[in-house]
Amino acid sequence: MKKIFVLNGPNLNLLGKRQPEIYGYETLADVAANCRKVGEEFSLDCDFRQSNHEGELVDWIHEAREDAAGIIINPGAYSHTSVAIYDALSAFEGPVIEVHISNTHKREAFRHHSYVSLRADGVIAGCGVEGYSLATRRMGGLVK
Numbered sequence: 570m571k572k573i574f575v576l577n578g579p580n581l582n583l584l585g586k587r588q589p590e591i592y593g594y595e596t597l598a599d600v601a602a603n604c605r606k607v608g609e610e611f612s613l614d615c616d617f618r619q620s621n622h623e624g625e626l627v628d629w630i631h632e633a634r635e636d637a638a639g640i641i642i643n644p645g646a647y648s649h650t651s652v653a654i655y656d657a658l659s660a661f662e663g664p665v666i667e668v669h670i671s672n673t674h675k676r677e678a679f680r681h682h683s684y685v686s687l688r689a690d691g692v693i694a695g696c697g698v699e700g701y702s703l704a705t706r707r708m709g710g711l712v713k
């Protein structure tokens with residue numbers, strides 16, 4: 570089994586509890602269970618985490634340099650603001666896939682730019698929480 574990190578940024582702990590018209594009805598725990606299930610098909614051990622704190626996400630990306638073969642990340646609003654997360658990901662050598670549940674390009678202009686996309690090897694947006702399964706499948710092909 571190869572370990573991958575699946576990292577989630579601020580407010581994603583509210584998934585399934587608020588704004589279902591944008592983010593759907595599944596909770597982050599449902600998403601984690603599904604990632605683990607899909608991961609097993611590709612011999613991936615999904616280490617699934619969420620934080621509301623930029624520095625904690627940076628620390629986890631540093632940890633991934635030693636412990637993870639790839640990173641799937643939904644940085645939430647930090648996608649649009651965080652040079653620190655971009656810099657941390659740039660120091661990670663494995664594949665990075667960025668996931669957004671909503672289609673950020675169909676939303677407010679401030680969501681159209683992502684610092685993380687400058688580093689990501691793949692970007693999935695607007696596929697709902699299925700984007701995490703798609704990203705896990707893709708990661709299975711990249712780290713085998």
Ligand code: CA2
Pocket residue numbers: 579580581582583584585586587588592643644645646647648668669670671672673680
């Ligand atoms: O579409 C996405 O996955 C986003 O990364 C979600 C972020 C948003 O700032 C990005 O522009 C796009 C927001 C996450 C907030 O998640 C919530 C979920 C349920 C209820 C309220 C917030």
